[in-house]
Amino acid sequence: MTNIPLIxxxxxxxxxxxREIASNISIVLNKGEAIFxxxxxxxxxxxxxRCLAGFVPISSGSILWWGKETFxxxxxxxxxxxxxxxxxxxxxxxxxxxxLNFYADIWRVEHKIVNxxxxxxxxxxxxxxxxxxLSAGEKRRLSIIRLMFCPxxxxxxxxxSSFLDEYNxxxxxxxxxxxxxxxxxxxxxxxxxxxxxxxxxxxLG
Amino acid sequence: xxxxxxxxxxxxxxxxxxxxxxxxxLFFYLLAIIMFPLSFGSDSVLLTKISGGAIWMAALFxxxxxxxxxxxxxxxxxxxxxxxxxxxxLEFVVxxxxxxxxxxxxxxxxxxxPILSIIIGLNIEYCWILVIALFLxxxxxTLIGAVPAALSCTIGKGGVIITMVVLPLMxxxxxxxxxxxxxxxxxxxxxxxLYALAAxxxxxxxxxxxxxxxxIRLGWE
Numbered sequence: 001m002t003n004i005p006l007i008x009x010x011x012x013x014x015x016x017x018x019r020e021i022a023s024n025i026s027i028v029l030n031k032g033e034a035i036f037x038x039x040x041x042x043x044x045x046x047x048x049x050r051c052l053a054g055f056v057p058i059s060s061g062s063i064l065w066w067g068k069e070t071f072x073x074x075x076x077x078x079x080x081x082x083x084x085x086x087x088x089x090x091x092x093x094x095x096x097x098x099x100l101n102f103y104a105d106i107w108r109v110e111h112k113i114v115n116x117x118x119x120x121x122x123x124x125x126x127x128x129x130x131x132x133x134l135s136a137g138e139k140r141r142l143s144i145i146r147l148m149f150c151p152x153x154x155x156x157x158x159x160x161s162s163f164l165d166e167y168n169x170x171x172x173x174x175x176x177x178x179x180x181x182x183x184x185x186x187x188x189x190x191x192x193x194x195x196x197x198x199x200x201x202x203x204l205g
Numbered sequence: 206x207x208x209x210x211x212x213x214x215x216x217x218x219x220x221x222x223x224x225x226x227x228x229x230x231l232f233f234y235l236l237a238i239i240m241f242p243l244s245f246g247s248d249s250v251l252l253t254k255i256s257g258g259a260i261w262m263a264a265l266f267x268x269x270x271x272x273x274x275x276x277x278x279x280x281x282x283x284x285x286x287x288x289x290x291x292x293x294x295l296e297f298v299v300x301x302x303x304x305x306x307x308x309x310x311x312x313x314x315x316x317x318x319p320i321l322s323i324i325i326g327l328n329i330e331y332c333w334i335l336v337i338a339l340f341l342x343x344x345x346x347t348l349i350g351a352v353p354a355a356l357s358c359t360i361g362k363g364g365v366i367i368t369m370v371v372l373p374l375m376x377x378x379x380x381x382x383x384x385x386x387x388x389x390x391x392x393x394x395x396x397x398x399l400y401a402l403a404a405x406x407x408x409x410x411x412x413x414x415x416x417x418x419x420x421i422r423l424g425w426e
Contacts (some may be wrong), residue, residue, distance in 0.1 A: 083289055089284045091282065
């Protein structure tokens with residue numbers, strides 16, 4: 001069991017609107033590892049991550065999740081991957097606290113862990129605000145807080161640093177580094193240079 | 206079950222803090238029914254005849270107005286993706302969405318209908334059949350509308366398109382629902398219509414979650 005890679009792709013190809021945008025991608029993601037996906041705009045970074053999350057069907061090749069061909073969507077224990085895409089998945093009419101508590105409830109996370117995450121990104125003073133009052137960067141920080149308390153060990157991040165300022169980009173790097181040190185795994189598409197010791201690079205396009 | 210309640214609570218919270226036009230749809234129902242006596246005059250015999258159909262028409266349009274919002278906000282802000290990755294099946298999410306839509310649209314329509322039937326001139330002794338017909342029919346209205354709602358949120362625009370797809374699909378419910386009231390008023394007894402109306406619900410509750418989830422998954426591709 002220990003040697004099965006968490007996610008493994010073999011000669012993976014996928015297409016968008018009948019046009020093949022990337023082919024022959026082979027990666028292996030192990031415990032405590034980060035893979036950075038790079039490439040210019042339109043090179044298929046987002047689609048690649050959506051394939052890995054099970055949203056987009058692949059055209060050829062294979063993806064193995066824990067050695068199996070089907071994505072474990074129905075996991076009784078809770079989330080298997082933490083997903084941070086272009087969309088923040090926050091209800092704009094609900095308060096920051098309600099938004100976070102909802103995910104903490106369905107993921108069965110203790111409130112202590114949630115509060116730690118809130119403190120780390122210094123979000124305490126916004127808790128009662130409706131999300132619609134926040135700026136784009138603040139919404140992003142809020143979804144990073146949700147990412148931090150998500151019990152899933154695999155993080156799939158699609159340009160997580162968009163809208164963030166210099167200081168918060170560094171915070172994000174620190175969070176990602178901590179996650180890898182604590183045996184978590186990350187696949188992240190990004191244009192930034194992120195220093196994580198145990199990392200691989202995948203260039204698309 | 207626990208997750209079911211949490212999803213419903215979240216929907217209700219977001220609806221009551223203004224994230225949906227559920228209130229407007231109810232208000233439309235009230236206004237539309239008040240329009241009928243105004244446009245048909247005060248001929249009470251005529252009004253008694255048409256009242257069942259009028260209330261059903263108003264209920265149909267009211268639920269259609271709010272159906273457009275059923276999945277749209279959760280689809281567009283990415284919440285559905287997060288829920289699916291949380292180990293909850295999309296079919297289950299569809300059921301909870303439909304249930305909270307019925308709680309905020311169908312159920313109020315049922316509760317308001319006795320008062321409205323008096324306004325429109327339906328004889329008070331036929332109120333019960335209207336209430337039962339609406340109670341049996343409104344869940345099916347929500348469920349049948351959920352599939353076009355899922356389709357329309359994935360193509361980005363809704364409004365008119367959803368109306369055109371939904372209306373023909375909802376015809377059986379409309380015919381049986383208003384037919385129950387009309388045949389009861391004319392002395393034939395509406396029970397037969399009610400049985401058929403009740404049969405639509407289990408059929409749609411089995412089929413709809415799969416169809417609506419399929420539509421949403423196609424949108425993600």
